[in-house]
Amino acid sequence: MSDEGVDVAADVVVVGAGIVGAACARSLARAGARVVVLDRDAAASGTSAHGEGNLLVSDKGPGPELDLAQESLRRWAALAGELAEELGPRFPSVEHDAKGGLVVVASADGLAGLREFAAGQREVGVEAVEVSGDEARELEPDLAPGVLGGIYYPQDAQLQPVAAAEALLASARRAGAVVRTGVEVTGPLLGAHGRLVGVSTTRGDVAAGAVVVAAGPWSAQVADRLGAWLPVRPRRGVVLVTTPMRQRIHHKVYDGDYFAATQSAGAELQTSAVVESTRGGTVLIGSSREQVGFDERLGAEVLTQMARRAVAVFPFLARTNVMRSYLGFRPYVPDHLPVIGADPALPGLWFATGHEGAGVGLAPATGDLLAAALLGLSPAVDPDPYAPGRTTLQDLRPAPDPRPAQGAHEGART
Amino acid sequence: MTSYRVPAGSDPIEPGADRPLTIRVDGEPVTGTAGQTIAGVLLGAGQRQWRTTRDGAPRGVFCGIGVCFDCVVEVNGLRDVRACLRRAQDGDVVATTPEAGR
Numbered sequence: 001m002s003d004e005g006v007d008v009a010a011d012v013v014v015v016g017a018g019i020v021g022a023a024c025a026r027s028l029a030r031a032g033a034r035v036v037v038l039d040r041d042a043a044a045s046g047t048s049a050h051g052e053g054n055l056l057v058s059d060k061g062p063g064p065e066l067d068l069a070q071e072s073l074r075r076w077a078a079l080a081g082e083l084a085e086e087l088g089p090r091f092p093s094v095e096h097d098a099k100g101g102l103v104v105v106a107s108a109d110g111l112a113g114l115r116e117f118a119a120g121q122r123e124v125g126v127e128a129v130e131v132s133g134d135e136a137r138e139l140e141p142d143l144a145p146g147v148l149g150g151i152y153y154p155q156d157a158q159l160q161p162v163a164a165a166e167a168l169l170a171s172a173r174r175a176g177a178v179v180r181t182g183v184e185v186t187g188p189l190l191g192a193h194g195r196l197v198g199v200s201t202t203r204g205d206v207a208a209g210a211v212v213v214a215a216g217p218w219s220a221q222v223a224d225r226l227g228a229w230l231p232v233r234p235r236r237g238v239v240l241v242t243t244p245m246r247q248r249i250h251h252k253v254y255d256g257d258y259f260a261a262t263q264s265a266g267a268e269l270q271t272s273a274v275v276e277s278t279r280g281g282t283v284l285i286g287s288s289r290e291q292v293g294f295d296e297r298l299g300a301e302v303l304t305q306m307a308r309r310a311v312a313v314f315p316f317l318a319r320t321n322v323m324r325s326y327l328g329f330r331p332y333v334p335d336h337l338p339v340i341g342a343d344p345a346l347p348g349l350w351f352a353t354g355h356e357g358a359g360v361g362l363a364p365a366t367g368d369l370l371a372a373a374l375l376g377l378s379p380a381v382d383p384d385p386y387a388p389g390r391t392t393l394q395d396l397r398p399a400p401d402p403r404p405a406q407g408a409h410e411g412a413r414t
Numbered sequence: 415m416t417s418y419r420v421p422a423g424s425d426p427i428e429p430g431a432d433r434p435l436t437i438r439v440d441g442e443p444v445t446g447t448a449g450q451t452i453a454g455v456l457l458g459a460g461q462r463q464w465r466t467t468r469d470g471a472p473r474g475v476f477c478g479i480g481v482c483f484d485c486v487v488e489v490n491g492l493r494d495v496r497a498c499l500r501r502a503q504d505g506d507v508v509a510t511t512p513e514a515g516r
Contacts, residue, residue, distance in 0.1 A: 243483055243494040247468050281468050321494040323483045 011036065012374065013199055013208035015185050015222050016353075017043035019161055019360050021214035022168035023367030024352050028212075029175035031371050036206055037169065037177060038199070040184035044165035047216040047359060050328020052239065052276065052284050053161040054252070055361040058101040058153035061117060062124045064385030065337055069358065070125065071381050072365035073155060079364055080159070083167040086174065094164040095279055101156030104136055104313060105256040106146045114256050118151045127154050142248050142316050156252055158276065161360045168363070188226040188346075196226060196348030210374055212350040217294075217331040219339075219353040228346045230339065230388065231396050232354050235332035236295070238288045238302050240310075243321045244281030248314075252276040254287075255313055265334065267291035269302060273309035275317075283320070285310045287357075291332070298327060330356045335392040337385060340366055341373050344389030350374055351388050419458030422447050435504035439464075440511075446502055453478070453485050453497035464497075464510040 012028050014021045017039035029035045039045075055073050060066040080096035105111050118128035129152040136150050137143045169179050180203070189198035189205055198207035215222045217234035257272040267290065274286040288302045303325060311318045333339060333354035343349040352370045355362050365381065372379040384390075422432035433448035437455060446455030453475050456464060463472035464487065476484040478498045485497040488509040497508075 243486055244465070244467070244473075277468075279467060279469055323494070 011208040012210045012212060013038060013206050014212045014214055015039075015199065016046075016214035016216060016219075017165070017169060017179060017181060018046055018048040018214065018216055019044065019165040019168070019363045020216070020352050020355065020366055021212075022165045022172065023363035024212055024214055024370045025177045025179070025367075026168045026172040026175065027364075027367035027371035028374065029172045029177040031375050031377065033371070033375060035172065035177040036208065037172070037179040038183045038185060038201060038206065039179075039181045040202075042181050043169055043179065044162045046218070047328055047330060048161045048165050050239075050326055051161060051237070051330075051357065051360060052274070052286060053095075053159045053164070053360050054358070055157040055159060056101060056153075056252070056358065057121070057126050057155050058103060058128070058151070058252075059254075060121075060358075062120050064382075065358070065362075066121070066124060066126070067381050068338065068362050068365050068369075068386070072362045073157065075364035075368070076157065076159065076361070083171055087167060087170055091167060091170065092163045093160070094167050095160040096157060097159065097279070098154075098157045099251050099276070101153040101252040101254070102131075102136060102139055102150055103153070103254055103256055104143065104147045104150035106144070106148055106312075108148065110256045111149050114151050128152075129154070140250060140253055140314075142314050143253070144313055144315050147313070150256070152251075158252060159360065160279075164360065164363075168367075185222055185225055190227075191348075194347070196346050199226065210348055210350055212352055212370060212374070214352040216353060216355075216359065217329040219331060219351065223343075223349075223351075226346065226349060228343050228349055229397055230343075230351060230353070231334055231393055232339070233291060233332045234294050234329035235356060236288070236290050236292055236327060236329055237286065237357065238298065238306065238325055238327045240285040240303060240306055240322050240325045242283040242285070242317070243323045245283070245320065246281070247277055248316065249275060249277040249283055253313060255309060269305070271302065271305040271309055273306070273313045275310050275314055282323075283317070285317070285322075289330075294329060296327065298325065331359070332356050333393070334396060335390075337390075337392075338362060338366060339388050339393070340369050340386040341383055341388050344387075344394065415462075417457040417460055417462050419446070422449075435502060437502055437504070437506040437508055439508045448502075448504075450502050451498055452487065452489065452495075452500050452502045452506065452508060455502045456497065 011034045014025045014037045017037050025035045025037045121128050132149050184202045185199045187200045191197035213222045220230050220232045223230040254274040269290040271288045277283045331354050339351045339354035436443050436445050444459045463474045465473040473484045476482045480499045486494050487497045489495040
């Protein structure tokens with residue numbers, strides 16, 4: 001790999017101050033590295049601020065993403081208290097809420113599919129409790145009468161992702177990290193043998209022994225500016241927000257189509273009902289997936305589909321007012337696994353990105369894994385499945401550009 | 415901090431005649447002056463909070479310009495009315511906890 005010559009005391013620059021960059025910065029700083037975090041905008045202003053703060057095992061089948069999620073959800077449960085203790089009562093709560101998830105279906109076929117999926121999850125330690133329609137309505141009294149049954153996932157949780165990212169950054173600062181916002185990366189600093197030794201920015205050069213790109217759906221562009229390649233693309237999602245109300249929804253509730261939507265590769269619009277309430281009293285209604293680049297123009301079709309699906313699960317929502325909607329971009333990777341580790345082509349470049357809609361949940365384990373790999377510590381989970389050099393990604397690498405690479409060492413493109 | 419009503423005649427922005435009106439808030443009469451929003455009437459009567467979050471945190475006027483929805487009340491049976499935007503009319507019936515009893 002490419003970590004020769006990097007010692008534990010080396011400076012690391014983390015590009016991106018979202019939840020994943022914040023978690024990387026904290027893990028690195030607490031392990032003794034001197035860390036500088038850069039973000040072109042404010043901290044936690046991109047993908048982290050435009051989701052629902054999900055910490056989920058329910059939507060993940062057995063495999064590396066579920067392994068990372070299980071480790072990460074354990075970490076969050078402890079971190080919520082650790083951060084509160086470290087940062088004191090004046091710092092906003094991360095609002096960690098072990099509310100549990102409930103997946104419901106209205107057909108026998110749907111239930112059979114859920115049952116099989118849950119059986120696989122149970123084998124690897126996920127708590128998945130089958131519930132009848134009546135039991136589901138005991139958990140959620142306002143569920144539609146047509147709900148036939150489902151699976152209850154007590155390990156699913158939620159938190160406030162902006163507060164959580166800010167808390168991780170504050171904790172990283174206390175360990176010596178420096179966070180600089182409004183600073184955009186413009187190119188690489190290259191050292192001997194073409195090694196990446198920092199970044200040039202709109203506010204001057206930042207030298208570092210290693211560069212970690214944690215820029216979510218914008219990671220491919222940052223990689224490109226540094227002379228590297230990464231197949232991360234934006235996958236858009238929209239959330240509807242109701243006016244505040246008394247609590248009528250107690251878990252994260254979604255219909256059985258959600259998993260299929262997360263695992264699909266299509267660019268076309270896909271929707272499924274994902275409904276939950278927040279501490280502020282609003283109800284968040286999702287979800288949608290579409291690949292339309294970074295287009296921020298909102299269409300009515302996606303809102304209509306989501307609202308219709310949500311009302312099918314919770315009929316009372318038909319008489320609820322929606323006060324706004326927001327949209328964001330998830331970092332989509334074609335093989336549906338995060339990208340965590342060293343770039344196979346450009347020494348000194350590391351990635352922590354590609355979590356699609358699961359970055360908030362996967363952040364702590366990602367930060368620990370990245371820090372362990374970069375600093376030569378022993379990782380809590382096997383890092384290989386997330387390696388940027390894995391064949392499922394590298395097989396997608398475009399043919400080498402015959403023109404000389406601009407601003408980058410020629411070895412950066414293979 | 416307290417909130418109170420400035421007499422209409424000494425309003426530094428737009429002084430004018432005081433045309434009193436009365437609205438009912440959760441059954442209790444509250445007086446204001448024509449031109450005030452419902453939030454204005456409530457604030458003028460010294461009331462700064464009329465809603466709570468699920469955790470019990472107080473809510474009233476936050477943004478004051480219709481964006482945050484923190485000040486929503488029920489007015490004449492219509493839910494989710496932003497008190498900061500709705501001009502008070504004499505006789506308005508305002509419920510601060512429209513979900514109660516539903």
